[in-house]
Each structure stands twice: as structure tokens, then as C-alpha cells.
Amino acid sequence: MQSIKRTTIKDVAKMANVSPSTVSRVISNSPRISEETAKRVKYCMNELGYYPNAIARSLANKTSNTIGLIMPVRPGETLLNPFFQEALRGIVRGATVCSYDVLLATFQGGEDEIDSMRKLISASKIDGVILMTSRVNDNAIKYLREINFPFCVIGSPLDDKQIFNHVDNDNITASYELTKHLIDEGKKKIAIIAGDKNLIATVHRIKGYEKALIETQCKLDENLIYTGDFDEKTGYTYAKYLFENKINPDAILATDDLVAFGVVRYLLEKDIKIPDEVAVASFNNSILSRQFQIPITSVDIHADTLGEEAVKILIEYMQEGKVKRKIVPHTIHIRRSSSSKSSRF
Amino acid sequence: MQSIKRTTIKDVAKMANVSPSTVSRVISNSPRISEETAKRVKYCMNELGYYPNAIARSLANKTSNTIGLIMPVRPGETLLNPFFQEALRGIVRGATVCSYDVLLATFQGGEDEIDSMRKLISASKIDGVILMTSRVNDNAIKYLREINFPFCVIGSPLDDKQIFNHVDNDNITASYELTKHLIDEGKKKIAIIAGDKNLIATVHRIKGYEKALIETQCKLDENLIYTGDFDEKTGYTYAKYLFENKINPDAILATDDLVAFGVVRYLLEKDIKIPDEVAVASFNNSILSRQFQIPITSVDIHADTLGEEAVKILIEYMQEGKVKRKIVPHTIHIRRSSSSKSSRF
DNA sequence: CTGAAAGCGCTTACAG
DNA sequence: CTGAAAGCGCTTACAG
Numbered sequence: 001m002q003s004i005k006r007t008t009i010k011d012v013a014k015m016a017n018v019s020p021s022t023v024s025r026v027i028s029n030s031p032r033i034s035e036e037t038a039k040r041v042k043y044c045m046n047e048l049g050y051y052p053n054a055i056a057r058s059l060a061n062k063t064s065n066t067i068g069l070i071m072p073v074r075p076g077e078t079l080l081n082p083f084f085q086e087a088l089r090g091i092v093r094g095a096t097v098c099s100y101d102v103l104l105a106t107f108q109g110g111e112d113e114i115d116s117m118r119k120l121i122s123a124s125k126i127d128g129v130i131l132m133t134s135r136v137n138d139n140a141i142k143y144l145r146e147i148n149f150p151f152c153v154i155g156s157p158l159d160d161k162q163i164f165n166h167v168d169n170d171n172i173t174a175s176y177e178l179t180k181h182l183i184d185e186g187k188k189k190i191a192i193i194a195g196d197k198n199l200i201a202t203v204h205r206i207k208g209y210e211k212a213l214i215e216t217q218c219k220l221d222e223n224l225i226y227t228g229d230f231d232e233k234t235g236y237t238y239a240k241y242l243f244e245n246k247i248n249p250d251a252i253l254a255t256d257d258l259v260a261f262g263v264v265r266y267l268l269e270k271d272i273k274i275p276d277e278v279a280v281a282s283f284n285n286s287i288l289s290r291q292f293q294i295p296i297t298s299v300d301i302h303a304d305t306l307g308e309e310a311v312k313i314l315i316e317y318m319q320e321g322k323v324k325r326k327i328v329p330h331t332i333h334i335r336r337s338s339s340s341k342s343s344r345f
Numbered sequence: 346m347q348s349i350k351r352t353t354i355k356d357v358a359k360m361a362n363v364s365p366s367t368v369s370r371v372i373s374n375s376p377r378i379s380e381e382t383a384k385r386v387k388y389c390m391n392e393l394g395y396y397p398n399a400i401a402r403s404l405a406n407k408t409s410n411t412i413g414l415i416m417p418v419r420p421g422e423t424l425l426n427p428f429f430q431e432a433l434r435g436i437v438r439g440a441t442v443c444s445y446d447v448l449l450a451t452f453q454g455g456e457d458e459i460d461s462m463r464k465l466i467s468a469s470k471i472d473g474v475i476l477m478t479s480r481v482n483d484n485a486i487k488y489l490r491e492i493n494f495p496f497c498v499i500g501s502p503l504d505d506k507q508i509f510n511h512v513d514n515d516n517i518t519a520s521y522e523l524t525k526h527l528i529d530e531g532k533k534k535i536a537i538i539a540g541d542k543n544l545i546a547t548v549h550r551i552k553g554y555e556k557a558l559i560e561t562q563c564k565l566d567e568n569l570i571y572t573g574d575f576d577e578k579t580g581y582t583y584a585k586y587l588f589e590n591k592i593n594p595d596a597i598l599a600t601d602d603l604v605a606f607g608v609v610r611y612l613l614e615k616d617i618k619i620p621d622e623v624a625v626a627s628f629n630n631s632i633l634s635r636q637f638q639i640p641i642t643s644v645d646i647h648a649d650t651l652g653e654e655a656v657k658i659l660i661e662y663m664q665e666g667k668v669k670r671k672i673v674p675h676t677i678h679i680r681r682s683s684s685s686k687s688s689r690f
Numbered sequence: 691c692t693g694a695a696a697g698c699g700c701t702t703a704c705a706g
Numbered sequence: 707c708t709g710a711a712a713g714c715g716c717t718t719a720c721a722g
Contacts, residue, residue, distance in 0.1 A: 006469075009700055016601070019709045024701055032707060047690045051467030053408065056699035058400045059714045071437050085430045092416050092451045101470065103411070106437045120397030124351075124715095125446065232636070261636055291577070291606055293638030353715055364693045369717060379691060400716035404698045469699095 006047045016044040058124070065256055067095055067311060070124035070140075071106040081230060081258065082286045083303045084132065087154060091130055092306025098315045114143050121149055128305075128314045130154065134200045135167070147337050152314035154306050156200050165170035165317050166308040167326040168299045171201050174330045175208025178253060178281050178299060181332070183216050187279055190224065193238045193263065194255040197227035205255045205283070224245050228259075235262025251279040251338070257286040257304065260296050263319075264337070268293075270316055279338040285331075295335035302328050352393045352455035361389040387500045404471070412440055412656060415485075416451040416460050426575060426603065427631045428648045429477065435652025436475055436586060443660045459488050466494055473659045475499065475652075479511070479545045497659035499651050501545050501670075510662050511689070512654040512671045514646045516546050517673045520553025523598060523626050524643060526677070530684055532596035532624055535569065538583045538608065539600040542572035568592050573604075580607020588615065595666050596624040596683070602631040607639050609682070613638075615687055622682040630676075640680035647673050 009027075013020045018037060025033050044050075058064045069091065072084070080306060093100050103126055103250040107116040117140065120126045127150065131140055134155030141164065144151045151166035182190050192209045194202045206225065210275050212239030213220050224247070235254055239262065242249055254260035260282035266273065272278050283301035305328050312326045354372075358365045363382060370378050385577040389395075392467065403409045414436065419428070440447050448471055452461040462485065466472045472495065476485055479500030489496045497510035527535050535552045539547045551570060558565050569592070573579030580599055584607065587594055599605035605627035609619065617623050619639050627634060630645035650673050658669045 008701085010699080020703080021709060021711095022707090024699095025708085028701085034707060053404075053699050054468035054470050055403045056399055056469075056714090057701080059398075059404050060699080060701040062714070072433070082430075089416070090447075092449050093453070096451050096453050100466070104433075104437050104447045104449050106441050108438070108441050119396070120446070123399035124401075125399050131700080135713080207656065238442075267634075288633055288636065291610075291633065297709085315535070325676070332504075351715085355715080365716080366693060366718080367691090367694095373717085375691060382691080398715050401698090402717080405715080405717040407698075426718095635703085676700085 003326050006053070007050045008053070009050075012044050012050055013043065015048060015223075016041045038324055052213075053095065054269065060330050062124070064102045064125055064127050065099065066126050067091075067105050067314065068105065068117065068129045069101050069132070070116050071128075072113075072132070073106055073108075076210075078090070079244050081256070081284075084286060086303035087132060087310075088305035090114045090304035090309075091303070091311050092307075094308035094311035095315075100311070100312065100315060100343045113151070114141050115190055117143070117169055121147070128152070128318050129190050129309045130310050130314060135198045136203065137198075137201065138229070150314060150318045151281055152161050152317065156204070158200055158203070162230040163267035165310075165323055166318045166324070167313060167328060168201075169306070169330045171204035172208040172211065173204040174301070175253070175255075175331070176297045177208075177332060178283075178297075179209045179212035180216075181297070181334065182253065182279055182281060182338060183218070184253040185251075185275070185279055188218065189221075189249045190251040190253060191238075191247070191249035192225050192227075192253040192255070193235055193259055194227045195259065202227060202255060209253060210304050225248060230256045230258055232258050232262035232265070235259035235264075236266050238263070239263040239266035243272075251281070254280065254282040255290045257261045257296065257298055260298070260337075261288065261292065264292070264294060264296065275336065275340055281338045285333055289333075289335070294337050298333055300333060301329040302330065349457075351398070353398070354395075354485075356393055357386065357389050357395050357583050360393065361386045364401050364440045365381040377646050380550075383458050386628060407469070409470055409472050410444065411446045411448050412436075412470050412659065413448050413450065413462065413465045413474045413579065414477070415461050415474075416449055417458075417477065418451055418453075426601070426629075428629060428646075430507055431650035432477060435649035436656050437652075438649070439653035440660075443656065445656070445660060456574060458485050462488070462552075464479060466492070473497070473663050475655050475659060480543045481502075481545065481548065488510075489630045491523060495659060497655045497662065498503070499549055499655050502551070503545055503548070507652070508668055511532075512668070512673060513546075514619035514651070514675045515672050516549035517553040517556065519628070519644050519646070519677070520550040520598070520600075521557045522553075523628075523642075524557035525561070526679065527596040527598065527624055527626060528557065528563070530624055533563065534566075534594045535563070535596040535598060536583075536587055536592070537596035537600070538580055538615055539572045540572075540575040540579070547572060549642045569594060575601045575603055577607035577610070580604035580609075582607070582651060583613035584608040588617075594623065596626070599625065599627040602627050602629045602634045602641065602643055605631060605682075606637065606641070609637070609639060609641065620681065620683050620685055627682045630678055633663035634680070639682050642680045642683035643678055645676040645678060647675065 009020045009023045025039055026038050030040045092102050129151040131153040134153050156168045192234045226238040252263050260280055263280055281297040283299045285298040289296040289298040309326050351626040354365045354368045357368045368386055371383050437447050450461045474496040476498040501513040571583040582637045597608050605625055626642040628644045630643040634641040654671050
């Protein structure tokens, strides 16, 4: 297709009457170039519309200036959940600021996440990887550590024994505060319906919930804790279970808005008053939580900031080799689902 | 960081007792290699864990096997709207099937979409581009045609005089059918509140609406047609306008679910019965349209399929140079917002 | 069917 | 401060 002759470093060199090496040094802002030469070379580059070939550059200095991201295949993880989209925005924005590009891949057939990473890494297409979640026994993390390839995860290690770059919310505290809020609203029997129990985020959110209950001397009841998936069905199913089995909580904490919708749908069907009879609170502050018939109290985890910070940490690591972690503050939005006093909503 | 010595084509050649050229030919499945040699070389590649360096390959054959995608910056275009996310999934899936990767970039500061494309193209990082929308006077399309760079747009040209690769729904027909449905429900005065009027999709959806009205001899009233943005505010504002100015339509067609939510919010506030007093229908079949207090009739445009087909068309074009267009069928979901007879919802 | 050689467009020690 | 040369890891006409 493209048969347009590219202008190369040689053309610039010829025009500026210097060697290609010099042009290369001008491009990379080498300090050992006279200002005069630099100016002349830059002028010629402009004149010729020269733009360095990133591929050639990558080959020569063994770095692609590209970050890899494996897109999850399970629709539940991306299609429905705005988290991925917002985090992605943050990642791309952060990368752009640092002059990196983002390569998006997915897997198919018999492959898994690790296969797709291996491919990109072996092919030298990427310099580092962003992992969008952290699981209890995370094979992707294990793999990347084994081959000692730069990465940063959005999420946390299970415990502090594992050390790697990561950025996360303080999910324990967020969940703790949310539970406290429900207690402050006079709720005595608070259930939690959480997402995938293999996600560290789930583990942490349950932990925060338990912490608040223990602290305020409420009972910690096994019958009030459930895990499932990040979807509406999980919420509906366990809400139904709770009431059909006469466990009858007066508040339900969901770890994702989608789960909360399922909960609310059940409550509405049964004409259970929200928040008076049962309060609901949740995570992610998606547009649904704001627009829903009954606006839902929800924690904004600032997914875009998580994404942006993850890239920054990764790039810094690639340049300086220092492992970092960063906690992004959350914001709790109190709405009608948990507080009859709630003003605007 | 990475000081692991890569195994290269030379290592394989040495082990297999052939020249690097031969190994290269085995990699690219050249037919002029004896089966025996091929087998031996493949064995050695496996043994050494060899994986071709994509960057070196790109440099040598001037093709990156990567497709570029410019992520819109305006939050309204991506953050809130699931269209982008679903289309992206389709794009990445389609690319993976064809062994392509997807490079995601955005712009910042004084740049625009075209600057970021220019960068990626000049740097030889991508072989083709997917455009996620088409506008009335689309500079991105103009630019790509000028430099004769392969691209495919999700959307349509304004008229058939412009020829380029694209995939789209038949928005005129979809809108026509939706309007007909409202007429069939007994509605006589149907308003349309559309998104950005510079988008071809908006133009087409208004056209389909008008076509249905003209055909059924309803009046075509300028006071019933509004354009704004793809957001809730637009819906709320114009719904309010329609009723405060006593235009009082008995149905409102929105061109996006977010717009529809704004409309519904206004109607609920004013205690206007849906669908009896005012019916509402919309586009995109987002999860909100299904989960909302009042489930909203909406057209599923199958954004993921649009994305997947766009990549396929683009890749075919890059290989064979044939310009193509494809129409992805839509699905209309009738729900309570427009039909009291609607069963499940 | 296979190999030697040149080349893709850069970078970077080395030498001056 | 600048240049000549080698090299990054492939591909591909050309020759045999």
C-alpha cells in the first residue's frame, strides 16, 4: 500500500551537513551537541517533515515505549462494569503524558491472560504491563515476578509479604466507613453481599465490614456474609435468600453497584421500604447508582485515577527500578438508599 | 532492567545447522522449504523457547501488525457511554482473531485526534486506523484519505459520494421502525431529542424519524425536533422545554439512553404517566435502559459487532485493497416505556 | 531448496 | 562537540 518514501535520519543528516549520529543525538536531546548544530538540525527536521521511526528506535535501544494491557474476556468483568472503562481512560491519559502508548490485547481459544502477556513480551512489543485486578493466588503476578518483567497492578497483595508495584484504594477503610454509616443510621443487622471471593478487593471489603461490626459490638454473623459475582443476579439471589430464610437484615452492603441493583430490585418487588426497612449501600458510584429510581449510596473509588497512577508507577519503576505503592483516596456518596435525611438525592 | 539474553534467529539457525534465512522462511511458512528442514527448525525453536522479535520484523518488512485507535477525551463520549467500551471489546477481539494488536492513544494539551494519528503513523507504529464515529465534516477522515492511509470507520459517510471502508447500522431504518412503533401504539405527536447534530448517526436517526412521520401523514413539526449532546441534561432540558411551552408531545424519541433518562426523570418529576401520557423510546440498549425504574424501549446497535467487523474490513483492505462497507442489523427491544402491553418488562 | 549479503532506520560505544 | 562503524533481529532479492 504505502509506497511513500519515508524521510529518514539520513536525509536530515545530508541536508544539515552532519552525520546521522549527530541527528540521532539531537533527537534524543543529548547534551554534548552544540546549540548551533542542534538548531540547524531541528530546522531541517521540520523542513523535511521528519519524524523518527519508533520501530527502528525500539530495535536499536530495546525499548518500545509501550505498555501492555490484557483485556479481560469475561463480559461480566468489562462489558457491564464501568470500572474497566474508567481505569482504561486513566491509563491511556497517564501513558500519553509520559509519551508512552498503550497496547491492548486479549486472548482467545485455549489461551489465557498469561499466554497473551508472554506473546507481547517475547515479541518485544511492550516494556511493562498493567494488571487490572489482583486475585488471591494471582498467576499473572506470579508469572511476571518469575520472569522479572516490569508490571504494576491495580489492586493489592493479599498481605504485605508480597512486594510489587501497586495502586489501590484503601478498601478496608472504605468498607469500614460505609458499614459505620449504616450503623449510624440505626441499623443493627447488616448483611454484606460481595463479588468474586478470589479478588483481593472482595477480601478487603469484607474485612472492613467485619472490623466495623466488631468495633461496635454488633454480632458477627456468618449468615450475613455472602460472595458471588459482580452482577445483578448475585444481588437478587442473596437478597431473596436472606428474606426467604427469615434472616431479615435491616441493611445490605453490596460491593458493587450491579450487585446493589439486584438487591434493590428484590426489595422493590417485595415492597420493602428503602431505606427505612432495609438500607442499601454499595461501591463504584457508577452512573446507575446516581440515576436509579432510588439513588444508591456508593463509594467512588476513582478508577480513572487508579489507572493513571498505575502507569506512572510502572514507568517510574522501569526508569529507576524502585518498587512503589500508592493509595488513592475514595469518596463516599450518601444517597437516599441508606439515609432518609440525605439531602439532594 | 531486562538483561536476559534473547534467543534470536541466529541461535536457532546454529542449533538447526541452517542459515538464518532458512529459519526466517520457516517462521513465515515459506513454501520453498523442505519439510524435513522445517520440522528440524521448528523443533529447535521450541527447544530454545524462541519467539520472533516483532519489532525487528516490523522494521524489516515495514508492517507492524498493529491497529491504531484514538480514544476520545471528552468524558461524555466515553466515560458515560457504554458504546465505546463495547465497540472496543469487539475491536480487540476481531484484531486478536487476525493476529493483530490494538494500540490505544489519546491526545492532550493542544493536540487533536489528527495529531495523535499522525504521530503513530509517522512513527510506523500502526498499519491502519479505526475511527469510532463519523461526523458531518470529518477532518480525521479527510486527513486519512489525503495521506492514503488505511482506515475503517464505525459510522457512515454523509452521502454515497464519499467512498471509504465503513461499518454501521442502518440508523435510518432503525429510527423509522422505532417511530412506527410509537405510531402503532397510538401516538400522534412524537418529538425527537437527538445527540450531537454533527454526528452522521444523529442525522440518520432524525431522517428515519421524519420518514416515518411523512409516510403516516403525521405532521412534520419543527417544534418537535431537538439536538444537543449525548447526555442526560440534554434529555431533561428539552423535555422540560417541550412541556413548559405547551408543545406537549405524547411520545419522545431519544437517540441515546442517557438522553432518555433525562427525559424520564423530567416526566417522573412532573408525574406524567409513562407510557400512557408520554411514551419514550431510545437507542443503545444499555444496561440502564433495562434496569431503570421504568424499563426503556431501546435499539440494540450491537456495538461489539460493529467493532469486530470494522477491524475485519480494515485488515482485509490492508491485504487486498478492496474498499468495503457492511451493515450490522439492529434489534429493537420493546419495553414498558413505550408499550403498556409489553410483557416481561 | 538453501545461503551470503544487503538492508530496514535507528543508537551508541569508541575514537578523535 | 562530531563522525565512522558496528549492531539491534529480522527479511528478501539474488545467486546457485
